[in-house]
Amino acid sequence: MEKRADWIKEIYVDQADNSNKLKAQTDVTGSKVLTGISQIQYEIPGFVDFHLHAGWTDFDHDDQEKRSSLDVEGRIKRCLNELAAMGFRIVRDAGGLECIKADAWKQSTKENAPSVVECSGMVNGENAKDSAFQNCIKKRNSLWVKIFATGGVGAPPEKVLIPTMKKEIFFKLVQDYHAAGKLVMVHTWGGDSLDWCIEAGVDSVEHGIYMNQRQAYELSSKNILYVPTAAIYQLLAANDNPLQVASFFAEHARPAVIAHQKAVEYCVKEGVRMTCGTDFYSDPKLLAYEYEEVFALQRYGVPKEAAWAAFCGQTLTKKETGACLHSTIRLNSHPYEINSPEELKAEICRM
Numbered sequence: 001m002e003k004r005a006d007w008i009k010e011i012y013v014d015q016a017d018n019s020n021k022l023k024a025q026t027d028v029t030g031s032k033v034l035t036g037i038s039q040i041q042y043e044i045p046g047f048v049d050f051h052l053h054a055g056w057t058d059f060d061h062d063d064q065e066k067r068s069s070l071d072v073e074g075r076i077k078r079c080l081n082e083l084a085a086m087g088f089r090i091v092r093d094a095g096g097l098e099c100i101k102a103d104a105w106k107q108s109t110k111e112n113a114p115s116v117v118e119c120s121g122m123v124n125g126e127n128a129k130d131s132a133f134q135n136c137i138k139k140r141n142s143l144w145v146k147i148f149a150t151g152g153v154g155a156p157p158e159k160v161l162i163p164t165m166k167k168e169i170f171f172k173l174v175q176d177y178h179a180a181g182k183l184v185m186v187h188t189w190g191g192d193s194l195d196w197c198i199e200a201g202v203d204s205v206e207h208g209i210y211m212n213q214r215q216a217y218e219l220s221s222k223n224i225l226y227v228p229t230a231a232i233y234q235l236l237a238a239n240d241n242p243l244q245v246a247s248f249f250a251e252h253a254r255p256a257v258i259a260h261q262k263a264v265e266y267c268v269k270e271g272v273r274m275t276c277g278t279d280f281y282s283d284p285k286l287l288a289y290e291y292e293e294v295f296a297l298q299r300y301g302v303p304k305e306a307a308w309a310a311f312c313g314q315t316l317t318k319k320e321t322g323a324c325l326h327s328t329i330r331l332n333s334h335p336y337e338i339n340s341p342e343e344l345k346a347e348i349c350r351m
Helices: 061-065 069-085 131-139 167-179 192-200 213-222 230-237 247-270 284-289 292-299 304-311 341-347
Strands: 009-013 022-027 039-045 047-052 088-093 115-117 119-123 144-148 183-188 204-207 225-227 328-331
Touching: 069 088, 069 284, 119 131, 131 167, 144 167, 167 183, 167 192, 183 192, 192 213, 213 247, 230 247, 230 292, 292 304, 292 341
Parallel strands: 047 088, 088 115, 119 144, 144 183, 183 204, 204 225
Antiparallel strands: 009 022, 009 039, 039 328
16 A cells, blocks of 8 residues: 555545444554445644634624624624535634634634634734834733734735834834734735745744745744745735736736746755645635645645645644644545535535
8 A cells, every 4th residue: 555644544435334433543654454345534733724714704804894784793603614525624823813803703613613813913014113012012922923024915016025114113013922922924016025924933934935945944943833834825916816806906916926826846856844824804705715725836836735735724732723623524535536615525524
């Protein structure tokens, strides 16, 4: 039998047993032969989305302001429940849930609802020196804090790498958050602020569109987590993008996709630790694209084995997930033999 990753287990199931009762189990490196067994399933850790704006319901925040609190909470619950049904077991909020006044979104109806690793808030150049805001962030009982160190897809390409704050402010923020027991994720498209991330020892870098090979090497050397969020830029750059946003976002995304592929290739070459995140929000129409990230990374040169390990959270530490429970799911085909979101949707076992 071909040697497979030891976190993928073969489950032998009697096809005649309508309840799919487990008959025997061995890891995939074993050679046990069972008689009367006619179906093999593959048990793997459930999927992760480590960059999800679960508290945002719309691309344009003005649209979210028009919704009632019940509508907002309902969309969040619906998306978390659907993610559970799709096999997601851990999501990290990349900012937004801290602004939801009620905790009704936590009352999921799904038995295997994904564990939400919460974010204390989002920091930018405008609120970085607001002492009241900073004190509020530090007091929140949430694991992560997010710093916006550059612009994003809404910024003109010639300005997107300009830092949102001065270096000394950035370093003080990271130092203060770490002292308060927080982990720090940083939105950066590259340039000087990515160098600051490495020097300051942040805990995860998000996007990294224009990362160069030296920066990839230094991320690897410090074992800093990288969350590329590759699929959303590919979707934005498409002529029929599902986000249905203004055309200039697509125009900004197209050169970003070209640069991003090079950045991810550098990370593969230098052995940077990566995981999967979508940068999506709680809009039901995006659920059809939640599987895209694992295949988007492969299109950028991430080996299939590494991409699936990232998608199943095998690159994450207990500290990064807050030691959240990470239950398993099953597939009817080996994950390395699944080559598209459509195939994954067909092969996942609804449990």
